[in-house]
Amino acid sequence: MKNLRHIPLTEIEQLMSEWGEPRFRAAQIHDWIWKKHASSIEEMSNLSKDLRNKLIESAYRIPKVSIDHSQFSNDGTVKSRLKLHDNQFIEGVLIPTEKRMTACVSSQVGCSLSCKFCATGYLKRSRNLDFDEIVDEVTLLNEQAETHFNKHLSNIVFMGMGEPLLNYKNVLKAIERITAPDGLGMSPRRITVSTAGVAKMIRQLGDDEVKFKLALSLHAANDK
Incomplete structure (x- = not known):
């Protein structure tokens, strides 16, 4: 499991670039994590379903208290x-x-x-x-x-x-x-x-x- 909250915004931007996604996707993910307090990647409704599935399949998670x-x-x-x-x-x-x-x-x-x-x-x-x-x-x-x-x-x-x-x-x-x-x-x-x-x-x-x-x-x- 890779905790998505432990990854700096710059590294998320790099990941999105490697996956052929626009840079603003990283900011959207960051907002879901820290502003909207998402407890799962599935909640990130302004991301495409394909991107959400790719994050999940790549073992990214948001473990919550x-x-x-x-x-x-x-x-x-x-x-x-x-x-x-x-x-x-x-x-x-x-x-x-x-x-x-x-x-x-x-x-x-x-x-x-x-x-x-x-x-x-x-x-x-x-x-x-x-x-x-x-x-x-x-x-x-x-x-x-x-x-x-x-x-x-x-x-x-x-x-x-x-x-x-x-x-x-x-x-x-x-x-x-x-x-x-x-x-x-x-x-x-x-x-x-x-x-x-x-x-x-x-x-x-x-x-x-x-x-x-x-x-x-x-x-x-x-x-x-």
Whole structure:
């Protein structure tokens, strides 16, 4: 299987050229993936049937995250178990307040750390989330916010399962897509990445001059 969302637009353009298709077909595919959130190639109705079949026969797919179960609390919080394409699960939480609609998202399946204040710390890390899976989390929680509260997400916090800075590249790439004009178009100032304190990667954030916020999760002044 070749994940179509992992292929840059320039490479899709090259593929279309090799197949004798006009260049704008690549832009159409890109729009279906990131603007219309297509879950299958069959949905791409402005592509010819022959082109759709050729993509499918060439093993291109759009693996998607789905909501397996949601729990609605009296305070309005919505906790969802999200199913990945390989049948593993992560958690996402929608937190509504009077002025904000916040999504709490995961970055790993399980966690590499063993923080005593975090339930996920007792779970062994299975794998990192790909950037498109993180984008799916945010998209699904945004759809929940629209459906149940008639509001868009105003904030995103990486405080779910996993240590975001131990999945650095995918987290940054997901944020890049979430803040892109053809993504959710969210300001990076409304995104907070929480870390238990991976010093090397905190320095890397500074070197990369990121625009989102950083939160440090501690429960003691020392390691004792």
